[in-house]
Amino acid sequence: MARSELLINGKLGEPFYSFADDKQRVTAVGWQAWWLAAAEGAPSWKNRQPVFSDVTLDNRLVQQLATPFGTHVGGLWQQVPSAPGNKYELMVEAQAWSSDDVTPGSQVEAGDVNMQIGVDPTGGLDPESPLVVWSQKHQPLSRWETIHLAADAEADIITIYLKSAPSLPKRQQAVFWRNAFLRPVGRHKRSVNIVGSGDTHISLEPEYPHPGEMVTVVISSTREHERVGLLVRDPNEVITAVTTLGKTLDGERHVWRYEFKTQADGLYEIRFVGDRGARMLSLRLLQVARDVQLVPSDASRLAYKRVYVLLPPTADVNWFIAAAKGGFNGRFTIGFSADDAGIGDLGHKHVLAVNPHHWPDVLTAVWFKQHYPGVEFTPLVANKPEDLEAWLKEWLDDETRL
Numbered sequence: 001m002a003r004s005e006l007l008i009n010g011k012l013g014e015p016f017y018s019f020a021d022d023k024q025r026v027t028a029v030g031w032q033a034w035w036l037a038a039a040e041g042a043p044s045w046k047n048r049q050p051v052f053s054d055v056t057l058d059n060r061l062v063q064q065l066a067t068p069f070g071t072h073v074g075g076l077w078q079q080v081p082s083a084p085g086n087k088y089e090l091m092v093e094a095q096a097w098s099s100d101d102v103t104p105g106s107q108v109e110a111g112d113v114n115m116q117i118g119v120d121p122t123g124g125l126d127p128e129s130p131l132v133v134w135s136q137k138h139q140p141l142s143r144w145e146t147i148h149l150a151a152d153a154e155a156d157i158i159t160i161y162l163k164s165a166p167s168l169p170k171r172q173q174a175v176f177w178r179n180a181f182l183r184p185v186g187r188h189k190r191s192v193n194i195v196g197s198g199d200t201h202i203s204l205e206p207e208y209p210h211p212g213e214m215v216t217v218v219i220s221s222t223r224e225h226e227r228v229g230l231l232v233r234d235p236n237e238v239i240t241a242v243t244t245l246g247k248t249l250d251g252e253r254h255v256w257r258y259e260f261k262t263q264a265d266g267l268y269e270i271r272f273v274g275d276r277g278a279r280m281l282s283l284r285l286l287q288v289a290r291d292v293q294l295v296p297s298d299a300s301r302l303a304y305k306r307v308y309v310l311l312p313p314t315a316d317v318n319w320f321i322a323a324a325k326g327g328f329n330g331r332f333t334i335g336f337s338a339d340d341a342g343i344g345d346l347g348h349k350h351v352l353a354v355n356p357h358h359w360p361d362v363l364t365a366v367w368f369k370q371h372y373p374g375v376e377f378t379p380l381v382a383n384k385p386e387d388l389e390a391w392l393k394e395w396l397d398d399e400t401r402l
Helices: 317-326 338-342 365-371 385-397
Strands: 016-018 026-028 032-035 051-057 060-066 074-081 087-099 116-120 145-152 157-164 172-185 201-205 214-221 228-233 242-250 253-261 266-274 279-288 305-310 333-335 348-354 375-380
Touching (some): 051 172, 074 279, 214 279, 228 242, 365 375
Parallel strands (some): 305 333
Antiparallel strands (some): 060 172, 074 157, 087 172, 116 157, 228 266
């Protein structure tokens, strides 16, 4: 069953924290601040850095962005797990004060505040990207208004954006956000294992725990992620206490270790995150049960054929989109993990390794033969994403390969 709450701290309320001890960047845990700098030579009032803070409104703490006597273009973002092809609906409550008067919430000579919500279906962190799907602009002056948006995910991670862009400098220039809610629409599938950038993945010991057992979580990545932590949500969506066991360096890989205790039966969500939950770095789902009938870890439910387009660690979202377009008709699996590409007791496994020379250790057929016997390995070199898309379509047209 899909969770009803995908966001961390969707209420945009307590607790709040100061990013890097910056008192001008106090945000709700689970969210990160963003803003666009003023253009060179712009007036001093235009596109200033907002002051992010918590404020009591209607008897509860909510998120505020303020630029008195100025304007801004900015807001908050959070990355969340998704599944390509799923549609997601986002709803957020917004309010703004815009006035030349000092009375809180007055609308004397009010200006447009242009509040929007957005979704980057590829999980990017550039609010100016043309890939971001934005809602219409809203002007919820001195009242709460719910903004709606629906978008289709194109990757295992999507990014949620909150944005305001007041048009005129006002004595009162503040916007408020609360009660963000993200839900899947219609039939919904979940990503059981999300491998993040830098081949960031999660290993668990034991893999099939009983309630009451301790679980050790090992995170491994080729990247040195900063300001990281582990978030574990139990089957009731309650955050579980986690003990940090430290960080080490294993060759060229960075390794973080954590530990938590299971309680109830059910599905646990384990997120490796940065910036107090705003950045999604990797994810695993863990089934905890008292009595389980285990399927061998390398056995699949059906002996189907699988073609796996294996992208190198250097590939960006443009390569992912090209692989998706090129292999769409064949419903190819796309990923960044050589282990995921090789695992599975399937009738036919074919790995199309894109630019294998871009891996720290060049991927070869010998490597797969040693670690995952039975894999058919095809290396391919593409200079740009468009070449990859064309090659996959041409390869797919040759039915004798499938």
